[in-house]
Amino acid sequence: MDTIYFDNNATTKPLEEVVEAMKPFWVDAYANPSSVHQFGQSVKHAIECAREQVAALIHATPGEIVFTSSGTESINLAIRGALAMVPAKRKFVTTAVEHAAVLRLSEVLEREGYEIVVVGVNRDGQVDEQAWVEALSGDTVLASIQHANNETGVMMDVNRLAALAQEKGVAVHVDAVQTVGKVEVDVATWPVQFVSFSAHKFHGPKGAGGLYVRRRTRLKPLIVGGSQERELRAGTENTASIVGMGVAAACCGATMAETATRVGALRDQLERELLKSVAGASVHGVKANRVYNTSNISFENLEAEAILILLSEAGIYASSGAACSSGSLQPSHVLQAMGIEEHVAHGAIRFSLSRYSSEAEVASVVERLPGLLARLSRLGSR
Ligand code: PLP
Numbered sequence: 001m002d003t004i005y006f007d008n009n010a011t012t013k014p015l016e017e018v019v020e021a022m023k024p025f026w027v028d029a030y031a032n033p034s035s036v037h038q039f040g041q042s043v044k045h046a047i048e049c050a051r052e053q054v055a056a057l058i059h060a061t062p063g064e065i066v067f068t069s070s071g072t073e074s075i076n077l078a079i080r081g082a083l084a085m086v087p088a089k090r091k092f093v094t095t096a097v098e099h100a101a102v103l104r105l106s107e108v109l110e111r112e113g114y115e116i117v118v119v120g121v122n123r124d125g126q127v128d129e130q131a132w133v134e135a136l137s138g139d140t141v142l143a144s145i146q147h148a149n150n151e152t153g154v155m156m157d158v159n160r161l162a163a164l165a166q167e168k169g170v171a172v173h174v175d176a177v178q179t180v181g182k183v184e185v186d187v188a189t190w191p192v193q194f195v196s197f198s199a200h201k202f203h204g205p206k207g208a209g210g211l212y213v214r215r216r217t218r219l220k221p222l223i224v225g226g227s228q229e230r231e232l233r234a235g236t237e238n239t240a241s242i243v244g245m246g247v248a249a250a251c252c253g254a255t256m257a258e259t260a261t262r263v264g265a266l267r268d269q270l271e272r273e274l275l276k277s278v279a280g281a282s283v284h285g286v287k288a289n290r291v292y293n294t295s296n297i298s299f300e301n302l303e304a305e306a307i308l309i310l311l312s313e314a315g316i317y318a319s320s321g322a323a324c325s326s327g328s329l330q331p332s333h334v335l336q337a338m339g340i341e342e343h344v345a346h347g348a349i350r351f352s353l354s355r356y357s358s359e360a361e362v363a364s365v366v367e368r369l370p371g372l373l374a375r376l377s378r379l380g381s382r
Pocket of ligand 1: 099101149177198199
């Protein structure tokens with residue numbers, strides 16, 4: 001049975017070009033890039049090529065890119081590193097729909113004595129501008145916003161929100177893990193200091209992420225030791241993954257517009273057909289600007305976990321934002337923040353497509369899902 005992978009916001013299939021480019025660095029090109037001999041320097045050169053490729057993707061200069069292990073590490077480095085540079089001020093502002101990498105860190109910071117303000121969103125998942133401006137008052141050092149939400153695909157107006165922060169002298173970090181490599185990210189025009197991204201979300205390997213740090217922005221490292229990454233991230237580089245990220249950046253950059261058009265049409269078709277064939281289905285964030293590959297659809301009065309199990313048995317891989325805690329299913333914090341009613345939020349499924357998705361796959365889901373849902377309804381899933 002052919003499986004259908006519609007879980008690309010969780011992770012993506014590495015491109016063949018990426019895998020091929022990485023192979024030599026596991027086999028022959030194993031030298032330490034910090035070694036002064038020619039062997040080491042050739043590996044160092046490969047890392048610097050990757051830095052150029054990644055910088056080009058987001059319109060940065062190579063010197064503004066710090067390689068890390070993941071989006072999560074980049075986010076921790078930006079937030080902790082920026083706050084640590086201004087010890088006299090202790091306020092951090094973010095939004096209610098951020099990824100756990102931001103929200104869990106905020107909770108830790110709060111326990112460490114920081115004042116944390118979490119700004120809410122409207123029903124379309126967008127930040128209330130007035131609340132944002134009010135939150136930025138006082139001793140705010142840094143604000144962190146998502147470019148796109150991983151569960152709904154809803155995009156924030158980074159230019160606008162960051163400009164409002166800039167007016168108040170507040171530095172801005174953008175979690176662009178769900179957009180870099182998928183949509184145009186132009187850090188040269190964004191009034192922000194830090195942007196996080198992650199290779200495995202754009203057909204690169206796991207184990208490589210990056211942080212854009214605007215030139216002349218001060219940042220304290222999380223990991224100290226050797227002088228790698230301009231002393232902002234010590235530790236011998238994960239050469240193969242960094243090289244793979246560079247190739248993924250180049251490939252995704254070159255095909256971005258075409259992928260957006262094709263995958264966007266598939267996503268729209270999936271939504272159109274499911275809304276037509278399933279009574280009580282609704283799409284979250286539909287009025288907002290969304291990343292073209294993501295669809296978060298609720299099937300009223302059904303339980304997402306149960307739907308996902310049936311889908312998985314049918315070879316269809318999707319996701320939900322629900323988390324199982326102490327035996328009871330909590331609806332996603334994102335849908336809760338958007339004010340989505342519980343009986344709707346509980347039945348939310350995220351379908352996230354990629355350049356590997358096909359019309360036949362969409363047709364197959366559209367054909368089989370209504371029957372699976374009807375079966376669940378009869379069983380009384382909730
Ligand atoms: N931020 C967002 C919006 C994400 O979707 C993810 C991953 O799902 C992360 C951060 C964390 O990235 P990583 O898996 O590379 O640590």
